[in-house]
Amino acid sequence: MTKWGELWEKSLRDISVEAALKCLDDAGVDKVDSITVGTMSGGLFNAQEHLGSLVADYLGQRFVPATRVESACASGGLAVKNAYMEVASGLSQYALAVGVEKMTDVDGGDATFALATASDYDYEAFHGITFPGLYALMAVAHMKKYGTSLEQLAQVSVKNHHNGSLNPHAQFPCAVTLDQVMTSTMVADPMRLLHCSPITDGSAAVLLVPLTVAKKMNKPYAVITGIGHASDTIALCQRKDFAKLEVVEVAAQRALKMAGKTIRDIDFAEVHDCFSIAEIIVMEALGVVESGQGGPATVNGLTALDGDFPINPSGGLKSKGHPVGATGVAQVVEAVIQLRGQAGPRQIKNARTALTQNMGGSGASSIIHILEAR
Ligand code: COA
Numbered sequence: 001m002t003k004w005g006e007l008w009e010k011s012l013r014d015i016s017v018e019a020a021l022k023c024l025d026d027a028g029v030d031k032v033d034s035i036t037v038g039t040m041s042g043g044l045f046n047a048q049e050h051l052g053s054l055v056a057d058y059l060g061q062r063f064v065p066a067t068r069v070e071s072a073c074a075s076g077g078l079a080v081k082n083a084y085m086e087v088a089s090g091l092s093q094y095a096l097a098v099g100v101e102k103m104t105d106v107d108g109g110d111a112t113f114a115l116a117t118a119s120d121y122d123y124e125a126f127h128g129i130t131f132p133g134l135y136a137l138m139a140v141a142h143m144k145k146y147g148t149s150l151e152q153l154a155q156v157s158v159k160n161h162h163n164g165s166l167n168p169h170a171q172f173p174c175a176v177t178l179d180q181v182m183t184s185t186m187v188a189d190p191m192r193l194l195h196c197s198p199i200t201d202g203s204a205a206v207l208l209v210p211l212t213v214a215k216k217m218n219k220p221y222a223v224i225t226g227i228g229h230a231s232d233t234i235a236l237c238q239r240k241d242f243a244k245l246e247v248v249e250v251a252a253q254r255a256l257k258m259a260g261k262t263i264r265d266i267d268f269a270e271v272h273d274c275f276s277i278a279e280i281i282v283m284e285a286l287g288v289v290e291s292g293q294g295g296p297a298t299v300n301g302l303t304a305l306d307g308d309f310p311i312n313p314s315g316g317l318k319s320k321g322h323p324v325g326a327t328g329v330a331q332v333v334e335a336v337i338q339l340r341g342q343a344g345p346r347q348i349k350n351a352r353t354a355l356t357q358n359m360g361g362s363g364a365s366s367i368i369h370i371l372e373a374r
Contacts, residue, residue: 001330004202004321005171012046012102013058015203019326020059020098023205027219032207033092035059035066038079038099039325044114046105055098072118073274075099076204076328077358077367081227083208093213099329100203111199115324118361120235132196134236134362135275136188141242142277143190145292150190152295154181156276157194157318159304164315166346171200171321195276200321204330214374222339222354226259226370228252234364245278245363248285255355255368263287266370267351268310268338270331272359273317279303282357283311305346313338313346328358332369339373 002010002018010018016037024030037055042048052066071078076099086092103111116125119134142148158178164170176194184194214221228251233239239246256262263286271286273279280294288309289297297303303311314320314334317327335354337343354371 001169001204001326001333002202003169004200004323006104007102007201008104010201012042012048012100013054015102015201016055016098016100017058019100019203019205020055020096023096023207027207028217029094029207032061032064032094032096034083034086035061035064035096035098036079036082036086037066037068038070038075038077038097038329039068040070040072040075040101040118041114044106044117045101045103045111051100071365071367072360073272073322073324074328074358074360074365074367075325076330077356077369079329080206080208080332080369081229081367083206084224084227087208087210093209095208096205097208097329098203098205099326101323101325102201103199103323104201108199123235123237130188131362132188132191132275135277136191137236138242138281138362139190139275139277142281145243146295148280148292148295150182151178152299153190153195153276153280154178155298156273156279157181159298160273160312160316160318163305163313163346164319166344167315167320170315170319171198172319173315191275191277197274197317197322200323202321202323202326202330204326204333206329206332206336220340221374222336222371223374224369225372226255226261228255228258228368229366230254231365232363234361236362243281244291245281245285245366247363247366248282248357248359251366251368252286252357255370259370261353261370265353266355267353268313268348269355269357270314270334271311271316271357272327273312274322274359276318278359279311279316282359286355286357305348310348313343313348328356328367331356331358332371335371339371
């Protein structure tokens with residue numbers, strides 16, 4: 001992946017190609033059979049659509065079949081899934097998945113509008129609600145139903161900023177205190193600035209090949225053994241319970257079934273903490289803890305780097321950043337780095353099995369991958 005942040009000196013095509021070249025260098029490959037690009041909104045952020053061809057062209061892969069996929073903030077996860085299907089179907093031997101978003105070419109208001117188009121435009125965005133607002137509603141519901149406290153929510157950000165401080169690619173690689181989170185600027189009550197993922201430019205890429213080919217490449221690799229993909233109502237207000245993410249429950253069941261595992265077999269997870277409340281609800285939906293126990297478990301250190309179930313060793317969306325289309329690919333990148341034992345100071349001991357959970361909108365789509373070390 002590229003360094004993430006405000007990359008004003010680089011263009012959308014620059015960062016896509018940079019991540020893709022780093023990935024191909026790492027794999028020792030210079031020609032691919034297909035390219036899948038995950039992006040949420042090149043049109044609204046950069047006035048550039050047709051990203052499959054743009055990336056193939058500037059990557060020097062003319063005539064290679066290139067597909068752009070979109071599932072809002074889960075576009076990156078979808079790109080990995082599409083590359084997996086390219087390989088599984090036999091259409092491609094070398095299938096490249098690139099995730100990219102360059103969000104700082106527009107101002108904050110326009111970025112917020114572009115993001116809001118991933119909600120139900122007629123029934124949500126049109127009336128003025130934003131993603132911080134939607135997740136704030138989920139936080140209030142969770143607090144009311146389970147007694148989740150502001151301190152527990154803030155601890156998610158403290159943990160993820162600690163992890164991100166160990167990640168050279170992170171946009172905000174700085175530790176923060178509980179007090180700093182709890183007194184940061186209010187964005188959408190109770191979500192403050194330090195509960196929110198930022199606006200980010202960045203790209204990430206992974207190469208998928210059949211296992212037989214991976215074995216011959218003489219490079220460290222990880223194996224995708226499970227994929228779960230689900231969708232739910234696009235509007236939050238259509239769901240029975242705002243304190244739940246059923247889309248994650250369903251996607252997780254599918255991925256675990258395919259891998260022949262239970263959540264107890266997973267050593268760590270990269271999850272979609274676009275807001276602190278999201279990490280808490282997602283860990284409950286995955287079955288890491290019972291519903292309502294996500295907040296206390298976070299405070300008790302279950303999900304810390306040295307906890308029994310580390311979550312977001314990369315720093316997560318909160319600290320590493322959230323260039324929306326790139327996030328799902330970067331989650332897989334972190335899983336692979338950890339499974340190869342190459343994560344340096346944020347390395348999780350004995351990491352053999354990883355889960356990545358990528359989410360679109362307020363939980364209208366989710367894609368989960370399970371990866372295992374070899
Ligand atoms: N975490 C930590 N620091 C942040 C930050 C974040 N999420 N966002 C901005 N900052 C920092 C900036 O670097 C800046 O610091 P500086 O003054 O030292 O330079 C300061 O806070 C203010 O930044 P600014 O860009 O003016 O913030 P903003 O008010 O325009 O935007 C948010 C802040 C939270 C509204 C914006 O990041 C946001 O909308 N996040 C959510 C994105 C989202 O919805 N994604 C989709 C999820 S489903």
